[in-house]
Amino acid sequence: MSKGRIFSGMQPSGKFHLGNYLGALENWVKLQNEYECIFAIVDWHALTSQYEDTGGIQESIHNMALDWLSGGLDPERNIIFVQSQVKEHAELHLLLSMITPLSWLERVPTYKDKLQQLGDIGKEINTYGFLGYPELMTADIILYKADTVPVGEDQIPHVELTREIVRRFNSIYPPVFPEPQVKLSKAPYVPGIDGRKMSKSYGNEIPYAAPPDELRARARLMITDPQRVRKHDPGNPDVCTVYTFHKLFNQAATAGIAAQCRSAEVGCVDCKKQLAERMVEELSVIHARRAELAAHPVKVREILAYGAERARKLAAATMEEVRAAMNL
Numbered sequence: 001m002s003k004g005r006i007f008s009g010m011q012p013s014g015k016f017h018l019g020n021y022l023g024a025l026e027n028w029v030k031l032q033n034e035y036e037c038i039f040a041i042v043d044w045h046a047l048t049s050q051y052e053d054t055g056g057i058q059e060s061i062h063n064m065a066l067d068w069l070s071g072g073l074d075p076e077r078n079i080i081f082v083q084s085q086v087k088e089h090a091e092l093h094l095l096l097s098m099i100t101p102l103s104w105l106e107r108v109p110t111y112k113d114k115l116q117q118l119g120d121i122g123k124e125i126n127t128y129g130f131l132g133y134p135e136l137m138t139a140d141i142i143l144y145k146a147d148t149v150p151v152g153e154d155q156i157p158h159v160e161l162t163r164e165i166v167r168r169f170n171s172i173y174p175p176v177f178p179e180p181q182v183k184l185s186k187a188p189y190v191p192g193i194d195g196r197k198m199s200k201s202y203g204n205e206i207p208y209a210a211p212p213d214e215l216r217a218r219a220r221l222m223i224t225d226p227q228r229v230r231k232h233d234p235g236n237p238d239v240c241t242v243y244t245f246h247k248l249f250n251q252a253a254t255a256g257i258a259a260q261c262r263s264a265e266v267g268c269v270d271c272k273k274q275l276a277e278r279m280v281e282e283l284s285v286i287h288a289r290r291a292e293l294a295a296h297p298v299k300v301r302e303i304l305a306y307g308a309e310r311a312r313k314l315a316a317a318t319m320e321e322v323r324a325a326m327n328l
Contacts, residue, residue: 007146012060019198070290081307088315231267
């Protein structure tokens, strides 16, 4: 572990979008050059809020694997697998739940917020699985003795809880686990086409695998400066969703684009067209890789099986230590 070991995961819930790619996956691709990385498609986590509708979960898992691999994750340099294929996650989760005070889980900031948000739309999620989400996340991380966890600021409390649970375990039993450290991801703010944060729940997302015509159509729907009524009115790029995407996909040209907007040298329609073509060009290599992988589903399943086999070896070794420490 001379390079340090990272664990991270994503839920296979719905279609992957550009916010997921720019906010997480793109960073993971960079991290694989610096760390020993373990990436899991955490399907059990998806059940915490979608337990009543599992019909599409296998398709979502397959599509997420396509997204990760086409985005640049190397299955030889990284361990890439599906969480439920490594049963030690469940065993460690159970054992950790025996020593974790209930109040620790209840005070996680996102717990009550999400409980209310999802309750407001009619979801019954007042379950142990939902409350114990951070406990399962802890098991995911420490099962592989990961010393680093890449997260956004909103996830810091979850990692701090992981550290508390590790300290409690290591104080009750012979120490087994390192305390993982946070690695803050400098993820860009990725708006949806309506200017709010890109989210499937808002219906404002741009699918990661969208073909060129769909990318162009979504770009045409993007919100621009509401004060710019006519083409010859000067605009304010700082409040324009299209300009935000130019900064993400067309960084070298942003100064010129901003100047043309403020001087009304270019209209919003032409600016959107320029952005759309840049997005199509930037994503074309990824989409080509994804199409090639999609044509060979058996290969994708083999990659996930290979990753699960490698993950199980690490997990089994850790659980031997845990059982010995707990006299089980």
